[in-house]
Amino acid sequence: SQKEGSKSGDDGQGTAKLEGTLTIAGSTSVQPFSEVLAEKFQEKNPGVKVNVQGGGSSQGVEATISGAADIGAVSRDLSDEEKNRAKLTVTPIAIDGVAIVVNPANQVSGLKTEDVKNIYLGNIKNWKEIGGIDAPITVVSREDGSGTRDAFTNIVMNKEDIVKSAIIQNSTGAVKTTVAGDKNAIGYVSMSKVGKDIKALDIDGNQAIEANVKSGTYKLQRPFIYITKDNPQGLAKAFIDFVLSPEGQNIIVEEGAFKIK
Amino acid sequence: MELITKPGLSNCEKKNRSLIVAENRHRRVDVEKLIEKTLLLSAAVFVLIIALITIFIFAKGLPLFSKIGLGDFLFSNQWNPTKGFFGIGTMFIGTLLVTMGAMLWSVPIGLSSAIFMAEIAPPRIGKTLGQLVNLLAGIPSVVYGFVGLIVIVPFIRESFGGNGMSLLAGAIILGIMILPTIINISRDSLLAVPNDYKSSSLALGATHFQTIRYVIVPAARSGIITSVVLGMGRAIGETMAVVMVTGNSAMIPTSILAPIRTMTSNIVLEMGYASGDHQTALFATGMVLFLLIVGLNLIINRLAKAGTDDGRG
């Protein structure tokens, strides 16, 4: 992994000459962000090669503990079990908003948190109950363990169970495609991936936009975190520093997530 | 080997050839032995791999049963990892149903098109078709999944109701994915049936179809069984596409239009993000799947063996 990952300069920033290979592994939702960050980082440090791997948050933790990866990328909070396995340093690098989305053809444009919860509890089954047309609601959710779902159940569901009949998709893309293809579907995805074939709903009258996330009026959000074994050192530290630098944070914003405070 | 009488003979002028493995022949024989050993090793690789995989899956999966009874795991329909409920009963049923559903249409269509390519279509067309079918085998599962999601699911929703993500959608997509395996392996073994059988049958006044039905297909039986077994293996093991079109609700389906979750889907869906007991439960799912496949193969082996004695080989 971190081969000859020494830096010859005395501070971790920009101008110092860095060399070696850095491996980041984990959450697939963080992966595109890490990739763009790595692209920039490598441009600035031609001697560095950054490998960005996916595999999921759990694989990221696994790989970081075993040393196969220098940095693990996780799109949810670490579980207690994971925290106990090894001494891991957690560095939040971005905030990602989670949007509740429906088909653009749906005439509903905003819901109360309580309604969303009731839909996902299976109590509200038809769009007409909440101001839509007379059609059954197709509830689309993410899989157990997903960071997006984690945020959704914590904030919207209050840890109550999502209805068993919900359609489960295991990626942002699949949820998007499902909702884009079904006029009566509702789902939730990372705000950065909303696009024009699905429509984000206002929640409790708050639009799903950066300002509301920042101000905390739009509560549905989750962190992207980097984990390292012990405190980050060498290349890993240099990279994390870069990510947290204004330049790095700007890239994150360009890609659709939000700065860490 | 018993020796009754030694031949009592004199003056035997021998050629300078020795039947016995003598020094000068040593090397040649050694090469043969060496090759046999190498080939034996190749075969042993299978056992080694399976052993490694077994150890690995079982080591990771077995600990679950210290917390949850095997019966609960197998037969309970409650799957709620965050709350600590791990029951794969629904997925067991889902796996069986979607595999059967896929086989139900793709085996007959696959076999009859294999026959079409081998026996009925002009050889050139048959060959071209075979090569095209190989293309189907190379299309990544994800593409099938998205095609399913964008084309087949809405089609089902519009034509039959429900939301489209269903057992039916899974069976259609899976069936398409195993077609190449079924078609091309059976086609090959149909083509390998000696021509003499065909002419003998036709000369007895059999129609072309009767010849196919009663001589050619039975003679190619073992290859056809292989194709179906490999196809079924692929069906059970295929996930990426199934996950995208079956809806994955952990419920017992009430109709072919209801969503289902298979055991493989369960693993693929959650493994990337699972930890702790949840992860162990997913490995235990893999373990059950593994045993299911072994059992299934034992049964097929038995069935295929019954009445294969045609005196060849």
Add this chain to the structure above:
Amino acid sequence: MGAVSIKDRFIYGLFYLSGLIIVGILVSIIGYVIARGVLVLNLEFILESPRHAGSAGGIFPTIISTLYLTLLALVIAVPIGVGAAVYLEEYALSSSKFAWLVNLTAETLAGIPSIIFGLFGFVFLVIFLGMGWSILSGGITLAIMILPTITRTAQEAILTLPPEYRENSLALGASKWQTIRKVILPFALPGIVTGVILSIGRAVGETAALILTAGSSLGMPQSLFDPARTMSVHLYMLAMEGISLERAFGTAFVVVVLILIINYLANLSLRRLSR
């Protein structure tokens, strides 16, 4: 003496129909992929490196990675797979317990979901043996995945050869291995090629297992020990993370073309090899 009976015509009709269904499926799926993918397709898309996590630039490194990984998997799996088939059909007695065991394991291996291979490869190769995410780890994992197909098809091809060929060759004083080399393998070749081609398809189309073993890093691999992202993994990321469905289909289109080319070359080179 009349013409062909109505019943026969009906049966023939069914056969033609199933042929047509296959053609229909083929044309619609490939047609769909091409229609969705052709928009992003240009020379730059094929020959340049991806930029911006794949939402810009091309897919060149993923093409190269796909080729490396597939080739490595074949180099490992074809000799072992065909070797095992030869052993089972030519050396082992059909009643032997070992043969029974190998056959059973081969079939079991065929049914194991690729995600399990991926997890196995991840824990055993990537972590335990310390190979890391690399072409080597991915190639070995793929090889394990395609072994059963190669072996079973080769076995089948050998089994269907008329036993007389074997007898005649041996009676001419050919050794067992010579008989295998000169008679059995060449004549079983079409079946073996079918297995190899199906396997190439499987290897090129695989995603889940590769993400865990070869990784999904976007760089251009320089050695066996570098991580690599294949085209399928790339399109998986593009589609599943909602980066760009159009580019995903563009990549799929290139996969189809690549499969065509690889199949052609595999056919050609294996036929050469048999001489």
Add this chain to the structure above:
Amino acid sequence: MEKVYKMQSRNLQVFYQNFQALQGINMDIEENKVTALIGPSGCGKSTFLRSLNRLNELIEGTTTKGQVYLDRQAVYTNEVNVVELRKSVGMVFQKPSVFPMSIYENVAYGPRIHGITKKNRLDDIVEKSLKSANLWKEVSNRLNSPAARLSGGQQQRLVIARVLAVDPEVILMDEPASALDPISTARLEELIAELKSNYSIVIVTHNMQQAARISDYTGFFLNGDLVEFNNTADIFVNPRDKRTEDYITGRFG
């Protein structure tokens, strides 16, 4: 009594790709008679036989010109039901090829596909056919074992039984006695003599004595030509063509 011709060939030519194997054969095959075909290896005897029931069509690259008649109906036309033709004109091949099934199933195959399904009836046919082919005694206690396990001569007799079970009108036999011991050969010759009253038989043989013994007519082929065709007695006693004489007296070549 006027002669009844069961089959006739008119200017029959067969080409394998460019190679012409039959040069335009005219032959009349009389009903309820045995016609023997003789001639050196490679002269076209098998080709001729195979073209009588249109089996040559199965070999890719084969073209057939001229005409063959069965009961004065043309055989090479689009309207002919080839299956019916082959059912009426049975064939024993030069290389006996048994199906990979049991002995019983090999013989029952023909009757079955022609619609006989009753077990009794099939049993009867199998037994009768095997008896006629002089194989019954050897195999009656192992009817269900694979036919591939029979000895060479047993397989040849099995193939004969298989054809008899279909009960055709014409039987074409391509060296049916080649792998048979003298006893089985004698039996086969007796059988042919018996069958004659109900069937028309064409037999290829390399055994001149056999041809002389069993046949009513003999045709001598050479390089794809029918050099001479006549009463067997005439051919063997009074051959008109020098080449025929040379061949049957063994002075050929």
Add this chain to the structure above:
Amino acid sequence: MEKVYKMQSRNLQVFYQNFQALQGINMDIEENKVTALIGPSGCGKSTFLRSLNRLNELIEGTTTKGQVYLDRQAVYTNEVNVVELRKSVGMVFQKPSVFPMSIYENVAYGPRIHGITKKNRLDDIVEKSLKSANLWKEVSNRLNSPAARLSGGQQQRLVIARVLAVDPEVILMDEPASALDPISTARLEELIAELKSNYSIVIVTHNMQQAARISDYTGFFLNGDLVEFNNTADIFVNPRDKRTEDYITGRFG
């Protein structure tokens, strides 16, 4: 001059699963002589031939007891190099089976695997073998066409040429003349007479005249037993066993 025995079998028994096909055969095969084996179909002739070069082992479920000697060396032992054995003891099978290759490649197959790679040398061997088998004239202009396209008799001669090309010491022939016309048969008989000076030949034939004409010794098999084995002259003129007499005079069964 004392007799030199090239091959010998002692109490040779062969079982197919439970069926005993050979009942304990003792036979001495003299060097540079022709030994003919006769007997009704299914009596074990092919089985006996096939056990002389251990080809029976290829059929699963076969057990062999007793011993066979080649030049006084035991053949059924673990130390024997079966490949050498089969190279020294060549075999022409009852059912000619050509490899699906060209005519040339079929004949060159044996020499090639025995290490001859020079084109000239192979060409010579192929030509010589095809000439010996009396096939050269018919195929010299199409050596590269597939062997499967030959007529039945041509294939049989090709198989003979293929064995000659390996130049064994003993040649086992299982009804090599079954599909041959009289001319080719006569040639084959001449060939056998010629080969005799360098090879030891064992031939299975159903043709009594042929056995009488070409062989020095004749063995009569019946139901897996070697009923009588003697000088050919004695066997045919003075059979000691009633069953032999019945068989060769055709009074059998």
